[in-house]
Amino acid sequence: MGLACAVAWLAALTVYDVRQRRLPNALTLPGAVIVLITAALAGRGAAALLGAVALGALYLVMHLTAPSAMGAxxxxxxxxxxALTGAFGVDAWVLATVAAPLLTAAWGIVGFRARGGGATGRIAVPHGPSMCVATVAAVAVVVI
Structure with missing residues (x-):
């Protein structure tokens, strides 16, 4: 049940980011709190908190370094x-952390080629959907 809710949350974020080109606080922050609480109740609170802090810090550094490349x-x-991937272990966390930027890069390359390339063919690709897809895939790999 909890995993289904997490997938629904990630799907909503994906759709919203693709359509609106932003990730709203009303979805991101409450979702993170719910994931952390659920993980704590399942006895995986420390791992989830460590995963949240580590990935949040990594993304914060990237945002501060290149704010136009990664949004808040x-x-x-x-x-x-x-937190979600951390709750499922280091393997899930690492897989999602590595897969997300690779998916965004692949999406950008496909979009670039589809538009004909060249200097004027530059496109901006939202990163949130890749984060969500990578998270679901990483958890699925670990659970299955």
């Missing part, structure tokens, strides 16, 4: 997905 919404989402 991505940083807030990193807290929730870091």
């Amino acid at each position: 919404g991505d940083v807030k989402l990193a807290i929730g997905v870091g």
Whole structure:
């Protein structure tokens, strides 16, 4: 039941980010709190908190280094997905952390080629959907 709710949360964030090009606080922050509470109740609170802090810090550094490349919404989402993957172990956390930017890069390359490339073919790709997909895939790999 909890995992289904997490997938629904991530799906809502994905749709919202694709349509609106932003990740709203009303979805990112409460979701992160719920993930942390659920993980604590399941006896995985410390791992979830560590995952949230580690991924949140990594994304915060990236945002502060290149704010035009990574939005604050991505940083807030990193807290929730870091907690979720952290609750499922280091393997899930690392897999999601590595897969998300790779998915965003692949999406950007496909979009760039579809638009014909060239200097004027530059596109901006939202990173939130890749974070969500990578999180679901990483948890699925660990659970299955």
